[in-house]
Amino acid sequence: MKQFLEGADAIARTVALCRPGVISAYPITPQTHIVENLADLIAQGKLQCQFVNVESEHSAASCVLGASAAGVRAYTSTSSQGLLLMAEVLFNIAGIRLPVVLCCVNRAVSAPINIWNDQQDIMAVRDAGMVQLFAESVQESCDLHLQAFKIGEDPDIMLPVVVNIDGFTLSHGFEAVEFPEQSAVDVFLPAYRAPYKLDVNNPMTLGPLCGPEYYLEQRYAIQETLNREVMAKVQKVADEFTAAFGRKAFGLLEEYRMEDAETVLLSFGSLCGTLKEAADALRAKGRKVGVVRLVTYRPFPKEALVRALAKAKDVLVFEKCISLGADGPVYTEVTSALYGAGAKVAVNGYVCGLGGRDVALDEILAAVDARERVSAKFMNVKQENLGSFI
Amino acid sequence: MIDEKILFAPGHTACAGCGQSLAARLVIDASGKNTIVGNNTGCLEVFSTGYPYSSWRVPFIHSLFENTGAVMSGVEAALRHLGAKEGINLIAQAGDGGFGDIGLQAFSGLWERGQDILTICYDNEAYMNTGIQRSGLTPIGSRTTTTPVGPNAAAGNVRSSLSFKKNLVDIALAHRCVYVATASVHVPLDLQRRVKEAHKMKGPKFLHILCPCPLGWQSDVSLTAEIGRLAVETGIWPLVEYKNGELVNVKKFKELKPVEEYLKLQRRYNHLFQGEAGAQALEAWRAVVQENVKRFGLLEPTAQA
């Protein structure tokens, strides 16, 4: 039965269905409603879980690391500065090979301080070894949480998983959401059984010093796990989800009107809603336009992407992030995947929506019509805002 | 030939005569095998868990430099969720830098939340693992690589003489830790007694252990116990014990030895024995002792005539 509610509320109820044992978080807009709702569910006796109020995001991530190391399902949520502050801990969780699910409510990074949506925050930690998923809707935000726990806790994977949702758009937007029954969730996501943990009956040392003779294989193992086990598991779990709950889960990426598309609009997150509208508008005029939406960003689904773009003539990548001094990360990785596969397709890269700047349908259509060759073109730059510092 | 009951096995790469390895062994043996240890980055973690070796016979986790307070908070919460906390001792430990500087926030949070964990500071009075740099617990006037001795030292190094060294005991008391105590490695059984007392109490506990470091303090490796003894017997390192905020135990003396006896065994204090500046510095040390005498009543009352 569908309920009409705020995104953060929906996510909290979904996380509760996943039966975490420890939640630890620190307030930061626009994530906070998620953990407030979870705290309330615990206080009302609707969720049996320990909620640890910590002094910073660095400690929140460390707390869930400890809980996971002790063999308990753990969850946290953050945005922007909080994500950057917990960055070293995220690398650490992946390096020690522990599952944790984290919701990153994507928000711009300071300075200047800005609380609105873009994806610069998560891009700063894309190298951390976490599995990274992106939701387009509130419903998918919930669905990806259910899948995230299952992926991370696979004993052949044992890695943290971050579910990215657009700040305000998905965290505070209201949507009609379908919730599964607890009994169905318990079947899809059984209790976490740690293959290794801190246990006085079976003592072991976690987090040793690894010299040059041993360290390289640690990174190799994570790389191989992401590129092989996770790449396969994400699709497998998506298929299992679809079968269990009757709602399509996309796994690595979604293809929208791609059957004969010559021009492809590519992005991730809620922006894809606008891209799909653009594709519809252009199709109505007889143009062969489709959309590829990345659902999984790490591991980067190179093969699936190259296959999806096999018949494309040109690709327009839109992203709400930029690697300052270079191109947008998504553009860079898309072109790299295509070049590596010998694909001959023109790719344009657009940077839009930073700091919550609205991205209008007309702007997307104008970009398609521009037929330019650009790599990190900032859309909608207002000249009147530029000038000297003072 | 190594006793299997010893929970901190030899074969670790601590310096010969290391006060911290001694303290670590005494602590875990007093805590027993139903103990989980979390450790910040520092000497102890580096020399006791270099892959593929580990000295620990209990579950042990090292994460980062500053977060063991939060990591062990998560372990405690996990055990409580599982209903498995009873009978398990939890220890969150760090060096002076890892505890009092970079890690203080996480320990503060742990204490404030009242979690049932014994937190321990192994204080060798500098960042020794990275090569003897000054920490917030380096006593003022100590030579380290970032507080070298020189004519412009006082003017150039940003540190006032307002505080002898950051006072973790007072900070722990302000957080209302249920058990707060100092300890010294020269009296191993007394150190172990304090560990056991701490574990008996429910709530956040703090133990501050002075760990002489032959490398950083530039002292003879065989004098680690002697230097610890002199730290206590000169009044520089009072042995105190607080339960529920009340001072319940102080090691008292009929008289205190002069601070020079403690300082002269450590070449990091050579400059205190030279010139006018050195003499002034020694006065400052004596003033610290007097403060301790007054605050804790270190001197036994003289018998009535």
Place this chain on the structure above:
Amino acid sequence: MFAKMHVKPAASLSNKTGSWRSGKRPQYLHKNCTGCRACFLICPEGCISGSKKSYDTDLDYCKGCGLCVAVCPVHDIEMVAEKR
């Protein structure tokens, strides 16, 4: 895929730090021992063992710091020269 990282308890016993000694080692005289166990307690390596009034150090691990010699109240341990 995993790379081996979890360390078994007391794996450090494979690392024989006795090789660190340079020219001296403790020698137990077994003459005046009172069984106070000060040596056993003070060893930073934890490589002294024994019972009642007979103790000795495990030379596989002893680093030769001399703390046992320094704390023995009856001087029943001496540092002696050692040829390697």
